[in-house]
Amino acid sequence: MNESPESPEALGEVVEDLRRHLLWQEESGGRALLVDSAKLAAERSASLRSMLPPRGAAPAKAPPAEPAPAPPPVPRAEVPRAAAPERPAALAPRPASPPVAASGNGLLLDVPQKAPPYPGALPGVVDGERPTLDEIRRTLGDCQRCKLCTGRKNIVFGVGNPRADLVFVGEGPGENEDLKGIPFVGAAGDLLTKMIQAMGFSRDDVYICNVVKCRPPGNRNPEPDEIASCEPFLRSQLLAIQPKVIVALGKFAAQTLLRDSTPITRLRGQWREYQGVKLMPTFHPAYLLRSPAEKRKAWEDLQQVMKIFGKQGGART
Numbered sequence: 001m002n003e004s005p006e007s008p009e010a011l012g013e014v015v016e017d018l019r020r021h022l023l024w025q026e027e028s029g030g031r032a033l034l035v036d037s038a039k040l041a042a043e044r045s046a047s048l049r050s051m052l053p054p055r056g057a058a059p060a061k062a063p064p065a066e067p068a069p070a071p072p073p074v075p076r077a078e079v080p081r082a083a084a085p086e087r088p089a090a091l092a093p094r095p096a097s098p099p100v101a102a103s104g105n106g107l108l109l110d111v112p113q114k115a116p117p118y119p120g121a122l123p124g125v126v127d128g129e130r131p132t133l134d135e136i137r138r139t140l141g142d143c144q145r146c147k148l149c150t151g152r153k154n155i156v157f158g159v160g161n162p163r164a165d166l167v168f169v170g171e172g173p174g175e176n177e178d179l180k181g182i183p184f185v186g187a188a189g190d191l192l193t194k195m196i197q198a199m200g201f202s203r204d205d206v207y208i209c210n211v212v213k214c215r216p217p218g219n220r221n222p223e224p225d226e227i228a229s230c231e232p233f234l235r236s237q238l239l240a241i242q243p244k245v246i247v248a249l250g251k252f253a254a255q256t257l258l259r260d261s262t263p264i265t266r267l268r269g270q271w272r273e274y275q276g277v278k279l280m281p282t283f284h285p286a287y288l289l290r291s292p293a294e295k296r297k298a299w300e301d302l303q304q305v306m307k308i309f310g311k312q313g314g315a316r317t
């Protein structure tokens with residue numbers, strides 16, 4: 001059953017309390033929910049009623065003959081802010097969200113801060129300017145952008161003349177390369193060195209690098225996500241060097257740079273273009289070690305490259 005306050009003083013206090021609360025609402029721009037105001041008033045009224053003597057009890061003093069005068073208006077500056085209820089939770093500031101980025105499949109995933117995206121630019125490239133290899137290497141840092149970082153001993157960035165006219169791009173480091181941090185230093189590297197010399201160059205004349213800079217475990221093929229993580233650095237390297245000719249060694253180098261999934265057996269020996277630079281796809285030296293009969297085709301491909309540089313060439317390897 002609803003009860004009414006029986007004391008005029010108590011009623012006056014309720015009215016005053018409601019008036020102050022409405023003033024606070026007005027000052028807060030109506031942000032307080034009206035339902036909260038009604039609830040607050042009801043709670044306060046109930047609180048006041050509990051302080052009154054029970055019905056039938058003798059009043060503490062006789063009621064006045066005239067209604068009590070309305071309390072004087074309270075200046076706005078005197079409205080006690082502390083009396084205002086807490087700001088509704090729905091208006092409280094939201095906690096900061098952790099950084100997220102969109103994955104390739106459209107899901108939002110937490111992304112470590114040390115794996116920055118490359119919005120419209122290649123790593124190490126600032127304002128579209130030609131970078132240096134040192135800048136790109138610094139940007140690569142202690143790279144952990146793909147899972148190949150877990151098994152590597154060294155990042156194999158590249159080696160040779162930073163202003164080379166001729167660049168050889170392989171697939172990825174093998175065991176020896178991983179140990180030394182230098183590309184093409186194992187058996188396949190020895191064969192590549194002979195091929196370069198047969199073309200009339202030395203290793204110091206050219207630049208040699210790979211699509212991925214860390215060794216795939218067990219010398220397996222690099223996986224698409226690993227290539228996607230690492231190839232921006234290869235593209236930055238080529239932008240830094242600006243060679244006249246690129247020789248893509250094997251299917252991963254050729255298909256990655258050309259964005260073409262044609263088998264290397266059909267790509268090889270045909271001039272292509274990468275960003276305005278002549279590109280010759282040919283077999284990887286490791287494949288030639290396994291299939292020596294294919295060396296003749298690789299030599300034909302390299303002879304086409306030699307013609308660009310006006311080289312007559314030495315002995316076939």
Ligand code: SF4
Pocket residue numbers: 140143144145146147148149155212213214226229230
């Ligand atoms: S392969 Fe490339 S992207 Fe992956 S960890 Fe090594 S350097 Fe980084």
